[in-house]
Amino acid sequence: MLTAIVNVSLKAGVLDSQGKAVHHALDSLHFNHVNDVRVGKQIVLKLDTDNKEEAMKDVEKMCEEILANTVIEDYAIELI
């Protein structure tokens, strides 16, 4: 059994207004050493396979079709 951890975030160059708001909040709490904040989402999938190669292919397809909107988002997949 593999677990896929998918991180979806806005592409570099696409303004992340939630990240900006969190950055602003951190500033006002005096955490002044933060240069940039990006907010994304994590999707955790429990997979019914032990084949890493196959799992990776599958999850990539899921990302392209639904988990991410590749017009504005990037995704990263980790299998454990």
Place this chain on the structure above:
Amino acid sequence: MKVSILQFPGTNCEYDTQHAFESLGASTEIVWHKSQTIPEDTNLLVVAGGFSYGDYLRSGAIAKFSPVMKAVAEYANKGGKVLGICNGFQVLTEAGLLPGALKRNDGLHFISKHHTLKVENNDNIFLEKLNNGDVVNIPIAHHDGNYFIDDAGLSELHANNQILLTYSDADGKAKNPNGSVESIAGVCNKEKNVFGLMPHPERAMEAILGSDDGIKMLQGFLES
């Protein structure tokens, strides 16, 4: 003239849309998302506003896999007229029937108010009753209305006159409520049979309720 209106779990503007088109003399039918087909005599297919699937994952992301969407794509590819309003616009971009994507408003707030819009290109059936540069007063009500498209896509929109409406002030000067690229409020596809916009023309049908500027917009579809 027959207008078919899609209904997903969470759609909430289907009856307003129905009322608007019926008041203009069209017959209407509401089509549940599980239907594999759309009514054969459909002249215009509307993807109504709301919160399909609770906006889970991304607005419109799950609706695009509803059974009816295959029929919608076929209808659109054959030249059928499709209009997506608000969440319907989000569904159509997610489904790849319109270019770009809608992301969270820059101010992070849900915005619900009347807003003036400037007509950018009227060489299409949707806006042919208006002139370029006209300003219309139409309500907006969205959280994810921040239109994004990359530079290459934006040049294409310009080259093909696909930008329908932009957010403006009452004099037609750009005024951006949500961070949209070039204040874009609505676009169409290259073939000019699929239209999408965040504002709600179906909510601007009676002057006593704030504006009847929606009439001219929706009428374009009925006479074409």
